[in-house]
Every structure is written in C-alpha cells, then in structure tokens.
Amino acid sequence: MTMWEKLYSKNGLTAKNIAKELLDVEIGEKIPRVADYSEKLSIGRGTVQIALGLLEELKAIRLEARGHLGTFLIDKDIELLQEIAGISPLIGTMPLPYSRKYEGLATGMVEAFENAGKKINLSYMRGGLNRIEAVRTKRSDFAIVSKLTANNSLEKYPGLQVMKRLGANSYVSAHKVFLADSEEDSIRNGMRIGVDMDSPDQKELTFSEFKGMDVEYVYFNYMQLFDMLQTKQIDAAVWSMDDKRLKQMFTFVDFKSEEARKTSKDTSEAVIVIDGARKEEIVDKWGTVANEDILSIQNQVEEGTKIPRY
16 A cells, blocks of 8 residues: 555544644644644544654654654645645636736745745636636636726626735736827827727726727737737727837827726726635635735836746
C-alpha cells in the first residue's frame, strides 16, 4: 500500500482532518496536544499519533518534540497539506492582462495569496459577461469585473454577490475616445464607431457618448481594436487609457456626454463577484488576504518596481 493509498484508511481520514487543522498553525508554534485532537475529533490517541506520523512521512509537516514544552511545527508544505485536507485552491477569472494595470492586478492576486500561505488559480477571459457566466456555471469561484458590470449582473442574477470592492482606478485608470485620424480632434456625425458587444463597459460607454448622433456602429472584439483604428476600418472607439500602444499611436479625447462621464466612474473599480450561495466557503478560502496587499503589489507593477508574475 502506497502512502497516498493509506489516506483512504481510518488513519488516513484522521490525517486529512489534522492536515486541515495544521494549516492554521504557524511554523514555529506549538501544535495542539494529542489529547486535544483526540477529544476534538472523537478518536483514539493512538489514531492521532499514527495520523501525525503519516503526515510526516508524506513530508507535509516536520515536527519537533521538546519534552514538557510540547511538540512544535518546524516546517510545513502548505500546498501538500491543502491537497491532503481536500481543500482545492480558489479559481478566479479576470480580463486578459493586456495592460500593465491588469498585469499588476494578476500579480497582486497571486502574490497576496502566496504571502498569506494560500494558493490561487487565475484564468484569463475576454468579456465581463463571459466571466460572470463562469461563476454562474460554477466553472470559476469568483470573477473580477468592473463595478458597472457587477451592478448590471446583480440586477439580472440576484443569486450573485459582490464579495470585495478594490476601489477607484483598480480596474482601469480612465476611458477616452480614440480617433483613427490624427488630424481630427473631436467626434462628429458620420463616423464609424467600434463597439465590443462582449464588454458591457465599452458598450455602455460607447452608446452613452454617441447617443443621438448619426453614426454607424461596427462590431469588433478589443483584440482587433488597434488594427481596425490603424487601417481606418473604424473612425473612433472608446477604450482604456491603460493600453499604452493605443495612447502612443492615436489621438484621444475626453467624453462630451455627461452620461458617459458618470458611467466611466463605475467602470474604473474592480470588484470580486461570487455565487452568494457559496459565500461562506469562498470567504473561508480567501482568508486574511487583504485588498491593501493586492493593490500595493498592483501599484508596484504599474510603477515598474516589480516584475509581473502571474
């Protein structure tokens, strides 16, 4: 019988329970007594001792007995303990990291969880509605979207819930209208306007800004935006100022519409959307990871003082 096969025995099931308990014990701290585990888990002391031995054999933990002082946790493999305990890491979806801000957000998520002794798996998906759908279909534990997309989704799907708000400018710095012709300095009737229908933010901002104007809407996805502006297949499009390539190549102007300016504020904040029925489970896995830690790392990546890692 291999070590992993032993985990399906009575002693192995005890090891799973103790592994979960040891995730909350810091390296260098004293672990609970055998008698404590025996009472809490309603099992014999011998079973507890065998289970602790099994965790050591699997190299999930390293213990040191110090006589009357007790037994101390010298080292632990957090990922291995989580695997033994049956605790899968959180799975989240966020936008494709095409900008330094999104690279910073992804890096902030990964490193903040690592610093808290946890693991997170991120997938990158185009379109806020697609990320929301991943949460609804339980393919993802959470989705990172803008406040605007979150608010619209909660109206449509009341079972969803905003678990975290990361604050202004955590999602995008600002949106502007980018113009294909460098000789133009404003929007006008007759323009062909690019619209990404998979992006609730871009779509709503575009329709707000050009409301009542005589323009032609051209549907695209944002991966095509640069080429469509460069080849003048479209005359203008609303997009994020965090896309440095667009900023360097094209003229951009502020919104004229008061409605678009107001909407833009709700597109700047990143929020974490979850299935409300799973809140307790997800909050438990999220643990002590703080917004401030995520945002601090994001800022360092944006400033160029930290290399993106995600």
